[in-house]
Amino acid sequence: MTNSKIQVIRPDIRAMSAYRVAEVPPDFIKLDAMESPYDYPNELKAQLGQILADVPVRLYPHVSHCDLLPLLHQTQGIPETAAVALGNGSDELIEKLTLLVAKPDAKVLAATPSFVMYRVNAELFGMEFVGVPLRDDFTMNLDAMLAAVETHQPALVFIAYPNNPTGGRFAREKVEAIIQAASGLVVVDEAYGAFSSDTFLPQAGAVENLIVLRTMSKIGFAGLRIGYACGAAAVIDELKKIIAPYNMNQLSLAAAAFALNYTPFIAENISKLKAERERMRTALRSYPCVRDFASEANFLTIRVPDAQILFDCLYHHKILIKNLHGTHPLLNQCVRITIGLPEQNQAVLRVIDELYGKQ
Template sequence: MSKMRLNPALERLTPFSYCGTGYPVRLDANESCVPLSTEIRGELAAAVENLNLNCYPDDCAVALREAFGRAFSVDPECVVPGNGSDELINMIVGRLIPHQGLVLGIERDFGSYWSNAEIFGRRTMRLPREADMTFSADALIEGAKRYDADLVIFSNPNNPSGSQLSRAEVIRLIESVDCLVVVDEAYMDFSDQSVLDLAGKYENLIVLRTLSKAMGLAGARMGFAVSDPALTFALRSVRDAYNVSAADQAIATVLLNHPEHRARTLAEISRLMRLLKARLNGIAARSKQAMTVYPSVTNFVLVRLEDADAVAAAMHDRGISLRQFDRQLIRISVAPEETLNRVLDLLEETIC
């Protein structure tokens, strides 16, 4: 009999599998629905074509960090790029906080926080949300103190609720706890409550950003951690060498040098979100089952239904993928207007 020993956490984990790729219509991953311009695509092609793929990428990612610094008005020396925010979360949870340290956050937040905590043997505490799916800085502050947290981590704006803490609330949280605070701002392009400019000014703050949402670069897997010099040095010390490929660096650098793309994308997504919210609220008013449309500042809307299973089944039969969390909660991402209206027509037909 084998005496091989593996991580006992593996008994409680299953491989990540995103099944939405098999659907013709995907409104479940909160990706950008605004295509890149022909001009930008040409620049991307040229940038990749000119790479020396026989050589390792720039391990310091100088051009990429400088482009990010210009785009978001931060010091490039305080930026650590990663293979998506997921790798950065892995580094923070698995390599920065102590063994068996406590990771504290909110229930129904980004699953990568908790899967990484499980893998690395960290303890976890997930605080309950309010009935309206919001959460408060006060709850996180009280929880961090009560449970002696080593790390407080949460998405802001929040996925999947679409709610957010204000900038003032986040600052109060950072200043009130004696532990590391990670603010995952994956959806902050759609809001104006960022604390990114403070990331180099607090010794216990790391802000995560991504190009997967408003910048439309989910396929390139590009995330960024911004923090003060000591934390930046720590992150660079624990990351894997050459963790961002030459192709991803080149693609992301091109896109970051086109602020007009971000502005155009945000304007279009804002328009589509107004359409999505208006139609969902109209459907809720006529629905034959209880339906709650939660407010959202992101590019998706969370909806509570009496029977989300029936809606998910109807969508599945039409080749449409929505994100279902349980028998009552579904999340709908924005999509091109024609597609969005088709999905909403089906939703209305199903529950009205």
């Protein structure tokens, strides 16, 4: 059988590699994807089950009139003047925001390394992606960013705040300078904003070219696939035109609204993870051969003598992390470790001590 019939598929797509989701054996500690390790207590699970049983799944969702939107405003600090668009995860919104500005010769710009889907979506829609390298310590090179904005006049700038996969939060004044300098849209992607010391949400709606992205994935609800974009109505209204009318589902909308009625539970878990993050960083500093980088996310990115050896050793102990080596020159010998439960983090530290304790 020949492959002649698939020649109708775009050659650039056939040349792509699909985003790889790691296979995880059921008995592994999963610390590769920045998911929360905390589950609902049984009494909340029972309440959620009853709520979901009553959801009218026979009907299409009416997103603009769902209970979730006012709850997001009330609990997440979104200004009333900001318009909000919901997405099937912030991934869908990243895709649609890119499509929104996709015209001949339009460009997308981001500091790199950063979230891989910024580049993927730019290329998917025929746009040039301009990556501006971070400094060696993963801080932003503002002069280089401003020069690239001036030279390329990007239609869209993505700034992950805090950044993934490096974990650090860029200096606020640098991000503000980029927003002011850009003639196009600037998306401040706050997927990890719940773990950060700063946010641009209060400015959403007040600055015309600013879009703030948030997600419920990192605060304990990755399986719901709930993301939201906040910004000026003039932009969000245009974005809604290219979002499918029934892109969300009734069960996720109801479950997300239920979750936001228990914000103390969410806040407590976030606080625990931030404390564990700092405990891990303190412990890692006792190993001279390990370099840890500042993080305001729910993960740590570290540089070790050999990333593959550490990955393999942790895997042998049934712990899965993310090996970043080879994904970008600045990530040479780096791994990313999601913050888990205290006992899971301790298991990671035991393996690291076995490898590097005598070095």
